Amino acid sequence: MSTLRRRLTVLAPLAALPLVLTGCAGASGADDGTVDVLASFYPLQFVAQQVGGDRVDVASLTPPGAEPHDVELSPAQVARIDSADLVVYLSGFQAAVDDAVDQTSPAHVVDAASDTTLMAPAEEDHEGETEEEHEEHGDLDPHFWLDPSRMPSVVQDVADTLTEIDPDGADTFAANAAALTQRFEELDAQYAAGLEQCDSRTFVTSHEAFGYLADRYDLRQVGISGVDPEAEPSPARLAEVEQLVRDEGVSTIFFETLVSPKVAETLAGDLGVQTAVLDPIEGLADPDADYFSIAGANLDALRMALSCS
Template sequence: MMRRRLLAPTVAALLVATGAGCADQASGFGSDGRLDVVTAFYPLQFLSERVGADAVAVTQLTKPGAEPHDVELNTRQVAEISEAGLVVYLKGFQPAVDEAVAQEAKDKSLDVSTAVQLLPAEEHEEEHAAGEPEHTEGATDPHVWLDPVRFAAIAGKLAERLGQADPPRAAGYTERAATLQRELTALDAEYTKTLKSCARREVVTSHTAFHYLADRYGLTEVGITGISPESEPSPQRLAEVAELAKSTGTTTIFFETLVSPKVAETLAREVGARTAVLDPLEGLTEPDTDYFSVMRSNLTALTTALGCTS
């Protein structure tokens, strides 16, 4: 799918500058014997650390709290990709990472989108980010980690791929993935039970990052903008969402941690609703939080907003 800026300078130029990696790292293992795993952004870091545990050394390409869509790679990061034993990424989400993987880590990478069926991206025809081409038909929504069931499937695929890169420790990867999958199944059960009986089922968000979550639990996501967090809604779109919010008795307009809340606040004032955070988990912003704690905070926010009684 489309994303924003491409690398400047190009990955190829960076590889020349770094000598295309160091010979002593060609094996993909560090001096401590651990497999070097490079991950594109937080959910994949979390998954790799849980499945890999002490057998891997995990590096993330997106700084904590940074917007992952627009990541650009520096010389050191390109070298890390070149030297990694495994690169874990989501093709189509971060163009700079896609380019680096294609040039330097094609045979030692895992595109997690191959583990599950992705949903189509939702865009609104009348809006797109300034300077960005309009949405391409057939593009997919990348936010797959917000569905615990699909995320569990990715965990299993990651364990398989880690075992291929590091056969002596394959059993450990499989065992830890199974433990994580049980935890994700329990999280799915919590969401299913809590969201079963709610006064409302429409979730109004600043942009459509929660399609997978809504699809899994029978909710309807209403995005002020489409899949791109940098898009600006047209007056027509704002009017449409405001009318829907009023007709459904929406009490909460959600915005994200890494995106300006201004549009959500404007709509909330118009319809007499409040605003609250629904975290897409693209990058942690608070210390002492992880995938599970944020997902449960999201569930609490949804329970309040939707008037759930389970």
């Protein structure tokens, strides 16, 4: 699953290198013996940190609290991709990261897209869209991490690749991976039980990030803005969603934390329904939160909106 990329460059003997001071803390994990890992956005960063523990030094290419879809990379970040011991990313999600990985030679790469089968967004998501608009945002929905049952295969790939890089850590990585996998499995069971008996199975959300979650737990996601959170919904799409909210008696319109809730709030105000947060776990708005705390809050919010017992 992971790609081992042999460096094409031959390193000069250390003594011949000029002393270079980089202002970038932790730019190379080699100094202190830890594995230098770069993750492209938060859920993959979380997995690498949990599996690697104190044997790794994990940085993210997406700043904390930033929206990862359209991330742009500085030349310094591209250079760090080239020098990292391991890059963990999701091909097809962040074009700048895809380009940088293609153009550089990180020692090891884990592409999470090779660990899970990505799906196309549900057909109804593209009503009212022209053929060109459909082409623009690609064919596959990237948001697999919102289905916790899809995470253990990424955990295993990261653990296997870290073990190739740092064989002395094999036992640590295996134990950490087993513990993390168990947490994802428990979360999956909580979602399945918590969303089993609900008055409604349809939820409306600004950013259409919950297709995998909906698929896993037999819910129906209705998105306002599409798979890309920055996209402006068309008047036709807004009218469709309004009709659906009225027809199905939807109680709540969800918005997310990293992108302005204006469209969701305006729509909810017009329709006289509530708004609440459903977090796509693409970045941390609250530094004290983590994947599991946010996923738990999402479950509570869905159970409330759908009147689950």
